[in-house]
Amino acid sequence: MLLKFGSIPTVVVSSSETAKQVLKTHDLHCCSRPTLAGPKALSYNYLDIAFSPYGDYWKELRRMCVQELFSPKRVHSFQPIKEEEIKKLVDSVSESASQGIPVNLSEKFTALTVRVICKSAFGVNFQGTVLNSDKFEKLILNTFLFLGSFSASDYFPNGGWIIDWLTGLKGERERSVSSLDAFYEQMFDLHKHGNKEGVEDFVDMLLRMEKEETVLGSVKLTRDHLKAVLMNILIGGIGTSAITMTWAMTELMRHPRVMKKVQSEIRNQIGNKSTISLDDLNHLHYLKMVINETWRLHPPSPLMVPREAMSEFEINGYTIPVKTRLYVNIWAIGRDPDIWKDPEEFIPERFINSGIDSKGQNFELLPFGSGRRMCPAMYMGTTMVEFGLANMLYQFDWKLPEGMVVEDIDMDESPGINTSKKNELVLVPLRRLNH
Numbered sequence: 058m059l060l061k062f063g064s065i066p067t068v069v070v071s072s073s074e075t076a077k078q079v080l081k082t083h084d085l086h087c088c089s090r091p092t093l094a095g096p097k098a099l100s101y102n103y104l105d106i107a108f109s110p111y112g113d114y115w116k117e118l119r120r121m122c123v124q125e126l127f128s129p130k131r132v133h134s135f136q137p138i139k140e141e142e143i144k145k146l147v148d149s150v151s152e153s154a155s156q157g158i159p160v161n162l163s164e165k166f167t168a169l170t171v172r173v174i175c176k177s178a179f180g181v182n183f184q185g186t187v188l189n190s191d192k193f194e195k196l197i198l199n200t201f202l203f204l205g206s207f208s209a210s211d212y213f214p215n216g217g218w219i220i221d222w223l224t225g226l227k228g229e230r231e232r233s234v235s236s237l238d239a240f241y242e243q244m245f246d247l248h249k250h251g252n253k254e255g256v257e258d259f260v261d262m263l264l265r266m267e268k269e270e271t272v273l274g275s276v277k278l279t280r281d282h283l284k285a286v287l288m289n290i291l292i293g294g295i296g297t298s299a300i301t302m303t304w305a306m307t308e309l310m311r312h313p314r315v316m317k318k319v320q321s322e323i324r325n326q327i328g329n330k331s332t333i334s335l336d337d338l339n340h341l342h343y344l345k346m347v348i349n350e351t352w353r354l355h356p357p358s359p360l361m362v363p364r365e366a367m368s369e370f371e372i373n374g375y376t377i378p379v380k381t382r383l384y385v386n387i388w389a390i391g392r393d394p395d396i397w398k399d400p401e402e403f404i405p406e407r408f409i410n411s412g413i414d415s416k417g418q419n420f421e422l423l424p425f426g427s428g429r430r431m432c433p434a435m436y437m438g439t440t441m442v443e444f445g446l447a448n449m450l451y452q453f454d455w456k457l458p459e460g461m462v463v464e465d466i467d468m469d470e471s472p473g474i475n476t477s478k479k480n481e482l483v484l485v486p487l488r489r490l491n492h
């Protein structure tokens with residue numbers, strides 16, 4: 058589908074076949090990112106991984122982050138942090154269970170991912186930071202909102218900023234960017250003054266690279282480059298995993314048969330052990346199907362991150378000119394009746410022997426995208442989701458708050474680059490029997 062937004066030709070791809078042409082066959086023609094007002098402000102002028110144009114700087118920065126933060130080896134080294142944080146979560150939910158009090162799972166999952174990301178990547182406890190307040194969740198939600206909203210300056214390069222100013226988008230954006238900036242400054246201060254736990258972490262390494270005047274591509278790293286990378290970790294890491302866990306629990310509450318089956322699998326696998334290991338996760342095949350089914354219906358980034366054509370190419374006989382903006386609608390592909398039987402139904406069993414997984418090679422299911430720009434933190438995100446859900450399903454049974462029935466569970470989505478459940482998921486935990 059071709060749309061003309063202001064002066065910008067915009068192509069939306071909504072079938073798996075065409076997605077394959079864009080993300081695989083012609084990946085090299087269109088693996089840059091468009092220049093957009095929201096990302097520009099957040100990424101200090103496109104100095105990050107997600108929004109920087111295709112080129113040597115992006116390649117080297119991405120490679121460095123994969124090596125130092127996203128690789129399975131690094132992710133495994135963060136497992137004790139995850140275990141510590143999940144224990145705190147289980148303790149707090151147990152407290153509510155013993156009193157029969159409902160818990161806000163959307164909030165709990167966000168808090169879990171924030172804490173794990175802060176400790177793993179930044180080496181600090183989130184509790185001690187300037188963002189540790191009720192405002193944090195709102196800040197993150199606002200950031201997703203303005204990243205995904207149609208900013209007039211993106212389509213009317215000459216005068217669009219006036220519209221953004223009048224609608225309040227510009228002010229909102231500036232406030233979010235300045236709150237996040239204060240957070241990064243605090244991270245650097247904590248690291249410089251040694252007021253943090255442990256040995257050299259990712260932020261120490263970035264600071265060292267800045268001091269040594271390290272060059273990536275032909276770009277010398279400055280403080281702004283460092284902040285842009287921290288933004289990717291914070292914004293990329295937090296929303297996506299928490300959104301997935303919340304949607305998965307929502308679907309499980311709507312489908313008691315699936316809930317029972319996945320809990321039995323987890324409880325049989327774990328037995329009476331007190332912790333769930335990374336190795337245990339490898340054996341939870343049905344849980345993985347539940348998560349894939351969640352990603353099919355509720356991909357956290359339903360239009361992925363937009364791409365921009367760097368050179369002219371053809372799709373299905375149509376010429377895609379240079380500078381065309383491309384969105385891949387993975388939300389529509391996940392619900393395409395030509396691919397999926399009963400597409401609106403939540404049936405994890407559809408993945409048994411289907412040969413389809415979410416690792417970017419099957420264009421029917423692309424929660425992490427595909428090709429050169431595919432999410433570099435897929436392993437980190439997947440293990441976070443599996444670990445969080447496995448623990449919540451192993452330790453507790455769940456029921457709806459008093460007076461609510463399954464039909465009352467709403468499935469409204471929030472707008473933005475990342476689509477979360479609009480209304481928070483609130484459930485009553487019950488300590489599981491025989492525990």
Ligand code: HEM
Nearest residue numbers: 107289290293294297298358425426427430431432434438
């Ligand atoms: C459930 C978890 C996650 C999902 C579903 C997800 C999804 C995505 C998607 C759809 C893209 C765009 C891919 C494309 O354009 O082809 C992306 C890119 C990216 N993600 Fe993730 N993500 C997740 C977790 C994370 C985490 C934990 C981090 C960092 C801590 C992260 C950092 C990034 C970055 C830096 C990019 C930009 C890559 C580039 O442009 O080269 N993501 N992610």
